[in-house]
Amino acid sequence: MQNTLRWTSLYGVLSIGVAFVIISGGIDLSIGSVVGLTGALLALLLSEKGLPVPVALAACVGMSLVIGLIHGLLITKLKLQPFVVTLCGLLFYRGMARFITDDQSLGFGSDFDGLRQLAIGYVQVGDFRVPYPLFLLAGLAIIAMILLNRTTFGRYLFAIGRNEEAAHYSGIRTDRIVISVYVISAFMAGLGGILFSLDVNSVQPSGLGEFYELYAIAAAVLGGCSLRGGEGSILGVIIGAAVIRVLYNAINILGIPTHLEFAIIGIVILAGVTVDELVKRWAGKRRLLKNVL
Numbered sequence: 001m002q003n004t005l006r007w008t009s010l011y012g013v014l015s016i017g018v019a020f021v022i023i024s025g026g027i028d029l030s031i032g033s034v035v036g037l038t039g040a041l042l043a044l045l046l047s048e049k050g051l052p053v054p055v056a057l058a059a060c061v062g063m064s065l066v067i068g069l070i071h072g073l074l075i076t077k078l079k080l081q082p083f084v085v086t087l088c089g090l091l092f093y094r095g096m097a098r099f100i101t102d103d104q105s106l107g108f109g110s111d112f113d114g115l116r117q118l119a120i121g122y123v124q125v126g127d128f129r130v131p132y133p134l135f136l137l138a139g140l141a142i143i144a145m146i147l148l149n150r151t152t153f154g155r156y157l158f159a160i161g162r163n164e165e166a167a168h169y170s171g172i173r174t175d176r177i178v179i180s181v182y183v184i185s186a187f188m189a190g191l192g193g194i195l196f197s198l199d200v201n202s203v204q205p206s207g208l209g210e211f212y213e214l215y216a217i218a219a220a221v222l223g224g225c226s227l228r229g230g231e232g233s234i235l236g237v238i239i240g241a242a243v244i245r246v247l248y249n250a251i252n253i254l255g256i257p258t259h260l261e262f263a264i265i266g267i268v269i270l271a272g273v274t275v276d277e278l279v280k281r282w283a284g285k286r287r288l289l290k291n292v293l
Contacts, residue, residue, distance in 0.1 A: 005133075008242045008245040010192060012137045012238050018216045019223075019234065019237045020148075023161045023229060024178055025160065028071070028186075029089070030067070030213065031213035031216050033213075034209070035189055035190075035193035036097045037097040038192075039209065040106065040197075041097075042193070042203075043101075043203040047111075064186045067186045068182045068183035071086060090213070094205075100205075107201060109201075115198060118136075119196075120132075141238055160177055162229065219243075220240060223241070
């Protein structure tokens with residue numbers, strides 16, 4: 001149970017970040033590679049270069065913020081498609097992770113056990129262990145909920161997701177909002193990269209974060225975010241991340257062959273999204289009939 005909560009929390013961090021992008025009507029395929037690059041950089045700076053922990057963490061967070069800023073500028077100023085920009089990022093950042101580490105695995109050893117508690121530590125509550133990442137996820141979720149539902153930024157973001165052109169003509173500075181959501185997504189991916197690397201205590205540059213963008217996007221969509229933009233809730237995203245993690249564990253417990261893992265998860269996600277879409281259409285027709293009558 002503790003492992004399920006911990007991994008749900010780690011994937012939930014990524015999912016919250018990409019939810020902002022999806023609500024804006026965009027997509028971010030680079031999340032997994034940002035996780036890999038951030039984890040590789042952290043291991044390199046701490047284990048190989050011997051930099052102080054605060055400096056290494058600041059470098060990783062700063063790099064992720066710059067990545068998000070670059071994505072946002074390319075999308076808003078050069079009018080490039082988010083799919084293309086972040087797909088190129090997926091390839092580039094993975095390559096950079098392998099380059100800076102000479103494609104060799106790096107470990108933290110036992111020198112940073114205190115730092116690793118951020119990812120593997122827990123609070124004992126009776127007979128139950130509550131992992132530290134769950135507290136982090138709760139804090140980030142509360143901030144994200146306030147940002148989406150209680151601020152002008154959130155209202156503008158939903159407006160952009162529904163119709164960016166109309167939002168622009170209504171006076172909303174759409175470019176600033178779009179840039180902001182890609183910065184948020186990259187920041188969350190960078191934070192996730194730090195936590196994932198500390199959790200496994202080593203970094204394999206070609207493998208860390210692989211397919212994580214798909215898990216994050218799937219959790220957001222399963223949680224109610226529409227890929228058309230303009231819809232979504234943070235609570236739904238967290239539930240989506242939990243469902244995917246529970247499904248993954250169920251596959252292992254039931255003894256289903258691991259090579260069918262992605263196929264089963266894909267089918268379940270597709271079924272969930274299809275049901276959600278059909279329910280929305282049915283609800284829309286009911287509202288339309290009520291207005292007519």
